[in-house]
Amino acid sequence: MALVLRKLSVHYGSEAAVSDVDLSVADGEVVALLGPSGCGKSTLLRAVAGLERPASGAVCWDDTDLAGVSVHRRGFGLVFQDGQLFPHRTVEANVAFGLRMNGTARASRSRRVDQLLRLVGLAGYQKRSVTELSGGEQQRVALARALAPRPRLLLLDEPLSALDRTMREQLAVDLAALLRETGTTALVVTHDHDEAFTLADRVAVMRTGRVHQVGPPDEVWRRPADDQVAGFLGCTTFVPATVDSGMASSALGDVAIADAVDGEVLLGLRANALRLDPNGSVTGEVVQRLHRRDHARLLVRIDGQPALVEAISPVAGAPGPGDWIRLALDPNGVALVGPRGDRLSTGT
Amino acid sequence: MAHAVHRVSPLALVGLLPLVFLGLFFAWPVASIVGLGLTSTSRPGSAVLDVLTDSETLRLVGFTLGQAAAATVIAVLAGMPLAFVLARCKLPGIGLLRVAVVVPFVLPTVVVGLAFRVLMPAGGVAPIVLANAFFNIAVVARTVGGLWAHTDRRGEEAARALGASRWRAFVSVVLPAIAPAILSAAAVAFLFCATSFGVVLMLGGGQYRTLETEIYLRTVELFDLPGAAALSMLQVTTVVAVLIIGAVTRRRKETALGMRRHREIARRPVGGEWVVVGVASAVVVALTVPVVSLVARSLSNGFAGYVALAGHGDQATLQVSGLDAVWNSVRAASDATVLAMLLGVLSAVVLSQLSRSGALIGEVFDLALMLPLGVSAVTLGFGYLVALGSLPLDLRASPLLVPFAQALVITPLVVRTVLPVLRAVDERLRQAAGTLGAGRLRVWREIDLGLAGRALVAAAGFGYVVALGEFGATSFLARPDAPTLPVVIATLIARPGELNNDMAYAACVVLMLVTVAAVAAIEGFRASSVGEF
Numbered sequence: 001m002a003l004v005l006r007k008l009s010v011h012y013g014s015e016a017a018v019s020d021v022d023l024s025v026a027d028g029e030v031v032a033l034l035g036p037s038g039c040g041k042s043t044l045l046r047a048v049a050g051l052e053r054p055a056s057g058a059v060c061w062d063d064t065d066l067a068g069v070s071v072h073r074r075g076f077g078l079v080f081q082d083g084q085l086f087p088h089r090t091v092e093a094n095v096a097f098g099l100r101m102n103g104t105a106r107a108s109r110s111r112r113v114d115q116l117l118r119l120v121g122l123a124g125y126q127k128r129s130v131t132e133l134s135g136g137e138q139q140r141v142a143l144a145r146a147l148a149p150r151p152r153l154l155l156l157d158e159p160l161s162a163l164d165r166t167m168r169e170q171l172a173v174d175l176a177a178l179l180r181e182t183g184t185t186a187l188v189v190t191h192d193h194d195e196a197f198t199l200a201d202r203v204a205v206m207r208t209g210r211v212h213q214v215g216p217p218d219e220v221w222r223r224p225a226d227d228q229v230a231g232f233l234g235c236t237t238f239v240p241a242t243v244d245s246g247m248a249s250s251a252l253g254d255v256a257i258a259d260a261v262d263g264e265v266l267l268g269l270r271a272n273a274l275r276l277d278p279n280g281s282v283t284g285e286v287v288q289r290l291h292r293r294d295h296a297r298l299l300v301r302i303d304g305q306p307a308l309v310e311a312i313s314p315v316a317g318a319p320g321p322g323d324w325i326r327l328a329l330d331p332n333g334v335a336l337v338g339p340r341g342d343r344l345s346t347g348t
Numbered sequence: 349m350a351h352a353v354h355r356v357s358p359l360a361l362v363g364l365l366p367l368v369f370l371g372l373f374f375a376w377p378v379a380s381i382v383g384l385g386l387t388s389t390s391r392p393g394s395a396v397l398d399v400l401t402d403s404e405t406l407r408l409v410g411f412t413l414g415q416a417a418a419a420t421v422i423a424v425l426a427g428m429p430l431a432f433v434l435a436r437c438k439l440p441g442i443g444l445l446r447v448a449v450v451v452p453f454v455l456p457t458v459v460v461g462l463a464f465r466v467l468m469p470a471g472g473v474a475p476i477v478l479a480n481a482f483f484n485i486a487v488v489a490r491t492v493g494g495l496w497a498h499t500d501r502r503g504e505e506a507a508r509a510l511g512a513s514r515w516r517a518f519v520s521v522v523l524p525a526i527a528p529a530i531l532s533a534a535a536v537a538f539l540f541c542a543t544s545f546g547v548v549l550m551l552g553g554g555q556y557r558t559l560e561t562e563i564y565l566r567t568v569e570l571f572d573l574p575g576a577a578a579l580s581m582l583q584v585t586t587v588v589a590v591l592i593i594g595a596v597t598r599r600r601k602e603t604a605l606g607m608r609r610h611r612e613i614a615r616r617p618v619g620g621e622w623v624v625v626g627v628a629s630a631v632v633v634a635l636t637v638p639v640v641s642l643v644a645r646s647l648s649n650g651f652a653g654y655v656a657l658a659g660h661g662d663q664a665t666l667q668v669s670g671l672d673a674v675w676n677s678v679r680a681a682s683d684a685t686v687l688a689m690l691l692g693v694l695s696a697v698v699l700s701q702l703s704r705s706g707a708l709i710g711e712v713f714d715l716a717l718m719l720p721l722g723v724s725a726v727t728l729g730f731g732y733l734v735a736l737g738s739l740p741l742d743l744r745a746s747p748l749l750v751p752f753a754q755a756l757v758i759t760p761l762v763v764r765t766v767l768p769v770l771r772a773v774d775e776r777l778r779q780a781a782g783t784l785g786a787g788r789l790r791v792w793r794e795i796d797l798g799l800a801g802r803a804l805v806a807a808a809g810f811g812y813v814v815a816l817g818e819f820g821a822t823s824f825l826a827r828p829d830a831p832t833l834p835v836v837i838a839t840l841i842a843r844p845g846e847l848n849n850d851m852a853y854a855a856c857v858v859l860m861l862v863t864v865a866a867v868a869a870i871e872g873f874r875a876s877s878v879g880e881f
Contacts, residue, residue: 051779071782072790078783084776088798097794101785149785 002027002185003048003153008057010040010047017043019209020057025153025187030179032188032200036232040209041189045155048187049078061152072101077146081158083138085130091117091141092126098149116144119178136167143175147182154179154186160195172198193233197221205229223336224268230337235268237309238337248334251304253281255329257336266337269309271297273333276313280328284309286319300327363698363713366691366759373752374720377731378580384734385577399578409582412558415473416541419480423537424530426481427488429628434489435496437625438614445632450867452635453486454810456817458834459856461550462841463638466645466853476556479547482638484537485631491536495529496522497614514620531593539590543583545725545820546834550841559583560820564726580727584719591718639860646853653850657858667829670836670855677832677859680822681815684754688811691755692762693804697796699763700770717763720756725820728753732825747830753821758811765807769800809870813863833859 003025010018018040025031033041046052048059050071059066066074077098085094092113099109117123120140125133130141139159146154159175160168176199179186190196196203197217204214205225213225224230227238241250243265248257250267252274257265274282276298284302291297296318298311311327319325399405430449433439452460460479468475503525507517545560552561563579566572617625646653657670668676695717702710720728732749773796781791797804819834826835833855840852 049779049783051782070787071779072785072787074783075785076783078780080776080780084774084780086777086781086795086798088801097781097786098784101790145780145784151783155783 001025002029002062003187004060004063005044005048006058006060008044008047008059009055010043010052011055012043016055016209018047021209021211023204023211023214025185028183028185029201030176030184030186030188030199032190032196032203033206034190034193034196034203034232035206037191039206041191041206042157044206045157045187045189048153049076049155050074075149075151076153076155077149077151078155079139079142079146079157079159082162083135083142085138085141085145087131089130090126091122091128091130091133094130094141095144095148097145102149104149112148113144116148119147119182120144121174135163136171139163139171143178147184152185154184156186156188158189158191161190161192168192168195175199193221205232207232221335223338225338227266227268227337230268230335233335234270235335235337236271237269237273237305237307239267239269241265241267250329251282252302252309253327253329255331255334257331257334260336268335268337269329270333270335271310272312273329274300274309274311274327275330276311276319276325277328278326280326282327283324284311284327286321286323286325289318289320291315291318298325300325302327362694363702366695366698366717367713369691370716370720370756373732374723374728374756377735378584378723378727379731380735381573381727381731382577382581385574385580399575400582405579405582408557408559408562408579411556412542412560415477415480415558416538418477419484419541420534420538422477422481423484423488423541424534426631426634427485427492427533428530429624430485430489430631431491431493431496432621432624433628434493435499436614437617437621439617439625442614447868448632448635449486449489451486451639451864452482453484454813454817454863454867455483455639456819456834456837456856456859456863457483457544457546458550458819458837459642459817459860460638461547462837462852462856463642464547464551466641467638471551471553471555473556475551476548479551479638480541480544482635483544483547484540485635487537487540488530488533491533492526492529496526499525535590535593539587542586542590543724546838550838560724560726563724567726567730576727576730580724583724583727587719587723588715591715642853642860643857646850646857649846649850652847653852653854654858656847657851657854668831670833670851670858673831673833673836673855674858674862676826676830677816677834678862680750680754680832681812681818683748683751684758684815684818685808685812687751687755688758688762688815689804689808692759692807692811693766695759696763696766696770697792699767700773700796714763718760720760725753725757725818726824728756729821729824732821747827749825750822750832751815753825754815754818757818757821758814761814762807762811765810766800766803769803770796773799806870809866813866813870816863816866817859 001024003023005021005023008018008021008023009016021044023031033044035041043052047054050059050066050069054067061074086097089097092110095113095116096109099112104112113126114123117125120143122137122140122144125137125141130138133141139162143159160171163171172195178184179199186199188196188199190199193203200217202214203217203220204211205220206212207228212229213220215223220229221233224233224235227235230238237252239250239252241248241255241264243257243260243262245262246256246258246260248255248260248265248267252269255267257267282302284300286298287301287308288299289296290299294315295312296315298313298319299308300311301308311325313319313325430445434442434446434449439445460482464475464479464482465471468478499522504517504521507521508514512520542558543560544558545564548556548558548561549564552558554565557565559579559582563576563583566576566579659669695713699710699714699717702713732753736749777799778791778795781795786794816832817834818832819838822832823835823838826832831839837852837855837859840848840855
């Protein structure tokens with residue numbers, strides 16, 4: 001393992017921002033720290049960079065404790081949310097900064113800058129002033145700057161959050177490709193699960209300073225470790241169910257669940273879990289209808305359910321408030337909450 | 349950053365150098381002169397009490413504060429329209445205006461004093477107040493304009509949309525937002541007016557005296573040291589009080605600036621704003637009147653004054669030629685600037701580090717550095733003569749004495765120009781440089797110095813100009829065979845004779861031209877920074 005965090009805790013005064021975190025990042029792997037704002041993920045990243053001093057625990061690289069190694073000797077690249085480009089320098093000088101620090105010769109410096117600007121899609125931007133770049137371009141330069149000295153680990157702190165939506169989605173795809181292409185080992189902090197799932201090989205979900213779950217994106221998505229992780233990943237309704245030979249039966253209908261052990265489980269339902277279906281087993285009354293780009297979203301009152309549930313229907317012929325409808329569960333919107341193979345332990 | 353990795357920086361040790369200099373060449377001389385005043389009588393302390401309870405002293409303090417208050421009010425009223433135009437208006441020639449506004453502030457006090465003497469030969473209180481206001485309009489226009497330019501325009505737009513008139517929106521939204529800058533500028537202007545020396549000496553003569561000129565007169569002409577010392581202490585107390593008010597408001601101002609980093613875009617004025625532009629134009633015209641009349645006066649007898657200035661005047665009025673005096677001025681100001689940059693930049697670095705860790709000691713250090721700005725330059729100059737005699741190395745005859753005193757006067761200006769820039773540097777820029785492999789000193793060089801580059805040039809130029817015109821301390825310390833230009837001007841104007849007057853006015857114009865050229869040169873570098881003075 002390249003990066004290993006052992007029982008890492010970071011305190012702000014008396015408050016614990018990060019508590020007892022164990023996490024590892026393998027060589028060439030991209031791990032995302034995913035969590036709501038204030039969960040301690042940025043603090044964790046800063047501790048890895050050497051910008052915060054851990055209260056206890058260790059940050060290790062290839063089995064060497066980095067405790068006494070200061071920021072500029074760790075060889076880790078860092079990209080901030082808003083780039084933090086040096087405003088008094090050109091694009092070229094920004095990208096070349098790390099190379100100057102490690103004493104790279106002028107000629108190879110300039111070659112490396114050209115190479116990186118091509119890589120981030122900004123060939124020919126060398127002489128531009130960084131203050132006249134758009135947000136997306138600035139973030140690309142920040143990335144090139146961090147990658148230029150070939151860091152052994154790249155740390156990205158909400159790298160795409162400051163951008164508008166279209167730019168964010170585009171850059172997320174580009175960034176994922178770039179990290180794979182360069183074989184970069186990286187730790188990404190984000191509060192956006194789309195971003196985390198696009199970029200990462202493994203996702204670590206954080207809450208209140210602790211890591212609640214670590215796993216590949218699809219596993220975290222389909223099998224959140226507890227109802228809090230599930231809630232953060234978009235599950236709005238929780239319903240107990242009984243699994244019998246791969247089929248889960250609940251008060252909101254039956255649904256096929258792959259590789260689940262028979263017995264009591266908890267299902268987490270996302271917005272697209274319930275669909276309008278004339279053959280559905282559940283009936284309810286539509287309270288409100290909202291139109292989305294490609295579907296209608298319904299808020300439905302179902303007898304025996306404490307809160308309104310969400311359901312979706314095609315836009316054409318969507319039922320309105322007061323209509324009684326039938327609903328069925330869609331396996332794509334249903335997550336199995338709780339550790340793998342665990343029986344139901346948490347209530348709703 | 350509560351628990352960020354901050355060891356006490358080795359840079360903090362560097363702060364000792366300015367402190368030692370300040371102690372040796374400021375605190376000690378001032379303390380010596382005060383001590384001398386207190387102990388030179390048989391009953392220590394009683395002389396001080398006598399002076400402080402004297403009704404004459406009360407009148408003196410009253411006049412000092414009164415004229416300063418009047419000049420401050422005029423400076424604020426005249427400076428506000430200029431601040432608006434500089435901050436918000438897109439007009440042709442705005443760059444020129446920016447330079448024109450600063451010129452009065454850096455003009456040597458002697459020059460301004462003489463200019464108002466030409467303009468208002470009848471004398472009285474009015475020219476003193478107007479001349480002091482003339483200096484400080486720039487302080488108000490630049491300080492307030494700086495914050496105003498960064499104040500979000502949408503606040504007043506929201507008020508207008510809610511039905512407020514332009515005036516109402518200004519009073520209820522804009523004014524509270526820029527109030528910290530107005531207070532801070534007023535405090536600084538008041539300080540300058542209350543301690544102004546050259547202007548009052550030139551225009552008031554023996555008749556209208558402030559604390560500052562009274563200290564000078566008692567020291568030099570009456571040899572009343574206890575009285576001078578008592579008045580000095582009174583003045584220092586007042587200055588510290590004003591500085592504390594200034595420090596508090598400045599803190600609020602820097603918080604205010606944090607809200608919005610970007611300059612609002614200047615627009616063409618509309619409707620009633622043209623009235624403000626008109627008033628601002630009138631102020632600018634008024635500012636040029638003393639300057640123009642001074643130039644006209646210097647040419648009233650052709651170039652006779654200029655020709656005589658190139659030599660020693662008729663009957664060898666001057667010990668050295670005018671050209672030599674120019675050379676003396678330039679050399680002393682250069683030495684002073686180098687020294688002040690060294691002290692000022694080191695202090696600014698230490699202060700920015702201290703303020704990041706939020707220590708009270710930073711505030712105290714900050715205040716200590718501002719003190720020389722307000723303590724009577726006369727006290728300082730005389731203190732030098734008293735205190736430095738007891739050093740093993742007698743500095744009193746050294747040509748370094750004048751640059752040392754001038755450096756003390758301009759160091760606060762350097763700190764005030766550089767510090768806001770250093771404080772505004774985002775900590776994450778330093779961290780970014782750190783992760784790219786830059787050690788602490790390298791980060792400082794590449795990021796802090798890199799970003800403050802323009803401010804450093806501006807500070808150096810600004811300090812240089814002020815040192816060129818420094819009169820209070822220099823008049824004490826300049827050796828008779830090596831006077832600076834302001835000292836020559838004062839000597840000439842005190843002598844009878846038409847040609848001597850012509851020479852004095854010619855010297856004023858020469859000094860003014862040097863000053864304006866320096867200001868125009870630095871203005872190019874300064875355009876983007878938020879000026880505090």
